[in-house]
Amino acid sequence: MLKINQLEKNFDEKLVLNKITTEFPKEKTTVIVGPSGSGKTTLLRSLDLLVKPDSGEINFDDLQLDFSNPITKHEANELRNKTSMVFQNWNLFPNLSILDNITVAPIHVHHQDKEVAEKNAHSLLQEVGLDEYAGSFPSELSGGQQQRISICRALAVKPEYILLDEPTSALDPESEIKILEMLSRISKEGQSMIMVTHNMQFAKDAADKIIFVENGVIEYDGPKDDFFSNPTPRVQEFLQGISLK
Template structure:
């Protein structure tokens, strides 16, 4: 599903969703600073149900911080965050209950895999379902097996993470996030720690999720993935959105000089 982009010159405003469509994710005037260092300044962004948004830009642009603000792993200093109609106003402080409820709607996949080394692959995926969703062990493990098949790792149930390749561990992490039945999947540079060949396995699974209609926000330097899979590309620099629009347009003919400079640096390597 593609959305009409805002003009690059007005990029800090949220992109309009299609007529009559309520955003699955909505960030409004989000700001974040650490002391005197401004990481995010007045950032607004809407993501429609089923849309895949790729966030690109130079290191230090605020991409990962913005992604972590979506599920409140980072608490914004101001602004509102909404997922699937549940809205949290961050300016007045956030209760633990509000954080937990919002966080459950967003699956997160990090650069590092964060798997439990002492648990089998199956238990890594099942344990949170039992403790958070209240599923029985049998139900959780049945769902875990289904998800392992979905990420092409059937047969790895009794293996320990250290016996798996980096690409396999990242796919296990994706299955673990999917097990919580999220409304949106958040990916923070999921292939950055992987060899290019191994990273392709992870990107293939992400492409399948996108094809299946999962709402996704992906922070990435994989420009080919951003161009070929995402509906919209958002370019960030200096704590704000400087340009956004259809993937082919932004990557092929960026209008903002800073976006052009970043894309030249990435594609000329």
């Protein structure tokens, strides 16, 4: 299981994460919510060291990172090999075909046999109905299609946890629905998932656990049912400001 303890992060003397302690259960979906600027994305990106915490600990099974000491390159790579990130803007390599975008990390980072990597990539593309675009380039696909490809790319390395930073925020409503349906299916298949989102309907449907962050502090950490059915006054205020679909 992935756990964090007393994580802190400052940007230009502003405390963005304030001694955050929580855990992310395996084979479950944890959704991180909160108002804009609350520290959600910083928390998510700390989990694979895209943002390096100033202090605190990350414990991932037998891997223990204590940020009071320097983190070695080997330790950082060991953590990153356990996770895979999906961003708001899909960040595909524009000069590579869709197939190569999906297989580049399995082949060159994880040293997977090319034939095996390509077979797995085609299988992922078939699942999302995009295998016919394997030889195409990202610019030839719509934004929603590219985001589905980026999720395939993240899954291709078989991460223990997939991390998603508002993956539908740049999409039109129809594309958003397709992406959320895809993520709901992945969640039901037991893929460990941690997702930052403003989409409360997805949280209501797919989350096992919800973390509500505000001003760099966790204000709620528990089951989704309690979050929606028995909200604290602050959570209730937050939910009232968001229209559930």
